[in-house]
Amino acid sequence: MVCQGEDQRLVGLPQSYGRTISGEIRGMNILLKGAFYSGHGLAEGNRILLRILEQAGHTVRIHPVDKGWVKEQVLSPEExxxxxxxxxxTLPTRDLFLCNWIGSEIRYDPDYRVNIVRTTFETDRIPQSWVSELNRxxxxxxQCAFNSHTFALSGVKAPLRIIPNFFDDSQYVPIGDKMALGALRSYLFLSVFDLKxxxxxxxxxxxxxxxxxRRDDTALVIKVRSGKNVSKLREIIDAHPKPAEEKPCIHVIDRxxxxxxxxxxxxxxxxxxLPxxxxxWGRPLFEAMLMEMPVIATSWSGQTEYMNEGxxxxxKVERLVPVRTKPELDGHxxxxxxxxxxxxxMRYVFENRAAASVVGKKARAELLSAYSMEATSSKVIAELNKFR
Structure with missing residues (x-):
């Protein structure tokens, strides 16, 4: 049987950031370009990055690329x-242009004294069309050593810096109010992804x-952004050879x-x-680990920055295979x-719940130690301080 269906605070930023010994703020004037208003992971990261820059004493103007295409409101009126x-x-001087967006849309801005780009890609290389612009x-x-390697391998000669993804870790509290999902099963696997x-x-x-x-007391909860193309899930489920009355419960949330x-x-x-x-980087994977969830995911690409056997x-990866989604990714x-x-x-986690829970708790502790808001903020500030 197949079932279907705020305000962000920033903590942990040392008060000394952006200040001289005398206490005076010596900030730069920064234009920050990228997504801000949507539910895109880059938008959430930019909202946090804006707070890091502001609290460090910089004057920031934002150039949102997503304001015109936000269809569903995910932010509070206050945010x-x-x-x-x-x-x-108003930026009295044009000190720094910081662009955090998709590589194909990124352009150098000669009106600014310093140009920094933050971007990412998910295959074993980046599109060749990106390289010449990034090198300006x-x-x-x-965000990770995986991309440091793939960007350099693709011909990026500009200095590469690893700055982990931005998370306000104070928001990820494992204990608290839960979403009502109905009486699906006693053990729920969750997967959050775009339909790609x-x-x-x-x-x-x-x-x-x-x-x-159906005899297993478990269900798979799938969360996608919208109902667009969600029929692809139904087609795969219906095409599976297992008789319908034997299929486990799969619950789809499409909003x-x-x-x-x-x-x-x-x-x-x-x-x-998430295979x-x-x-x-793998934002939902990182978020789930912060929430003490046992995480099962592919041992390849950005998430290997923070995922390990412990x-x-x-x-396991069977092999690397050619990307067939777009002509420009031929050879990837x-x-x-x-x-x-x-x-x-999945079977192990389902049948060994106490042991899996211990792994989830260890994940949260490790991530809070290595990727706290304070640690990531300090890396951002250290990079920018070089250009004051």
Whole structure:
């Protein structure tokens, strides 16, 4: 049977950031370009980056690229008003242009003394069309060693700096209000993704349907951004050879969530699973680990920056396969995760819940130690201080 269906604070930033010994603020005038108003992961990161820059004493104007195409409101009126106040901010001097966006849309701005770009990509290289423009920048920020390698391998000669993804860790509290999902099953696997081939949802559905039956007291909860193309999930489920009356429960949520609602969804589920073919970072994976969830995900690309055998359940890669999604990605490769290993990892977590819970708790502790808001903020400030 197949079932279907705020205000952000920033803590941990030392008061000394952006100040001289005498206490005077010596900030730069910065134009920050990218997404801000949408539910895109880059937008959430930019909202946090804006606060880091502001609290460090810099004057910031934002150039939002997404304001015109936001269809569903995910921000509170207070947060929207806060962001809007930075759109008309006056910059007395043009010290630094910081662009945090998709590489194909990034352009160097010669009107600014310093240009920094922050971007990412999910295959074994970056599009060749990006390289010449990225090489005009003073620095290129990437989120992980995986991208530092793939960007350099692709011909990026500009200085590469690893700046981890931006998270306000104070928002990720495992204990609290849970989202009501109904009486699905006693153990819930969760997966959050865009409906793209890269996310490996076909592998996920095949493995779950192969491994579990209706007799197993478990369900798979899938969260996607909207109902667009959600029929692809139904087609895979219906095409699976297991008889309909034997298929395990799969519950689909097809709408945008606010940050607080997503936290409630994490709390309502027991384990997180995503056999992705490639990530620049893997935001939902990181969030789930912060929420103490046992995480099962492919052992390749950006998430290997923070996932390991001790704090998660990495899924083996059968091989790297050619990317067939776009002509401009001819020659690119990404991972094909092992269905059999994914099945084994899901079965283990399901049947060894106490042991899996211990792994989830270890993950949260490790991530809070290595990727706290204070630690990431200090890396940002240190990079910018070089250009004062």
């Amino acid at each position: 929207t008003g806060y962001l809007s106040s930075f759109e008309q901010k 920048f003073d620095e290129v920020w990437v 081939e890269r996310k490996g949802y076909d592998v996920l559905l095949r493995a779950f349907l192969d491994e579990f039956t 945008m969530f606010s940050g607080s609602d997503l936290i409630r969804l994490y709390r309502a589920c027991d384990a997180f699973v 992705t073919r490639g990530e620049g 704090n998660s359940f990495p899924v 490769y990404w991972a094909e995760p092992s269905v059999s290993d994914l099945r084994q990892k």
